[in-house]
Amino acid sequence: MAPAASWLPGVRRVVSPGLDGRGDPGHVALTFDDGPDPLSTPYFLEELDRLEARATFFVLGNRLERYPHLGRRIVAEGHELAVHGWRHERFWRPRPRGDVRDLARAAGTVQRIAGTRPLWYRPPYGVLTATRLAAARRLGLRPVLWTAWGRDWTAKADAESVLLELARRMGGGATVLLHDSDHACAPGAWHSGLEALPHLVMRCRAEGWTVGPLAEHGLRSA
Template sequence: MILAGLVFWLVWDFYPDWVHHIRRRAVIQHGPEGGSPLAALTFDDGPDPRYTPRVLQVLAQAGARATFFLVAGKAQQNPELVKAIAAAGHEVGSHGMDHRHAWLEWPWSVDRRIGRAAAILRRLSGQPVHYLRPPWGMFNAGTYPAGMRHHRGVVLWSCSAGDWNIRRQARDIAATLEAGLKPGAILVLHDSGGDPGAPEHTLAALPAVLEAARRRGLKLVTVSELVGQRRQST
């Protein structure tokens, strides 16, 4: 019995072709490249009382909307931040219950916990929670079905600046994001988590990224708005 469980776990959690097949076919990594020039900024791992309010302030000054993939356990500890995110017109997505790596969980446990996180985030935000971004973008066999069952699907990104790493300076983060800032882009940033203090570099990089979007005529919208455009245009 234990051996059967171990084999199941190895095959379904570690078989890379299966994971990559799902990623290529089903997971949203960018929006449409034609049509209106739109791109999506996303922030993972919050809400965080030290950084999320400052991110909200910078976004408000630029008139930009974003999507916050929240950790439901942190959202429960900071319900006022979830409300502030939603009240400012941003989208709330799910980053799971507590940022556990999918490879350390059974597929059915992933489904149960993703369902629980979705319910918590819906209640706290007062919004539908359309999309799931699994922690580290990692999957096991339960992740994608759970993303479809409890959400509209799974969203990853087209450009990551690695801003969770404290060694990445603000200018490096801004340069990577500006290079990835194209119509349809989904950029991932972090307003919490990662190395201690790392979101300071993210915050320092953010004005340059917002200015680059403005210069290029790119409107920054939520993931639902970006993906909704694709639905309307096909």
């Protein structure tokens, strides 16, 4: 469980800026977790298209397998697919065989849909256990958590609360975490992130930061 201490922002900011998502100071990486979801992901794609912004989607393998057309649409519209695991599970105890098996299955599904090998891995709940870290390294995936999140998964979240929470740790070089699905969130919570999205992108641009996927973020070494 020792690597899971990196879940704490203060810890990873100091000991692992790459895991914290610290990249090019002129760029902000926009990332979404827990999809794809036919009820919500299309709205995020439409808004990103309107904003002319691109992002990285950390998808769950079992959901991508169920909704492959959404995965293909994400890629076709210029976004990046990354690995969030096979299911959104709380397996935080050591699972050497299980973690490799599940992560390989998820990465294989992403590669089949995207047509390219995925680069990034973010574990469910951001808990990077030793066995998850070992599985990621074995599969050539680089773990990335986040610099700033919007707490957009709660029933009380709205656009204002999401933006206020993000502002606590926002800045050039940040990796932002939002959710394009309420699969592991309060029902309907995705609306808060969607409503905050244009304000977030406009704020970044007003500060002179470009917004894009992790592939363009110039991540520092983990």
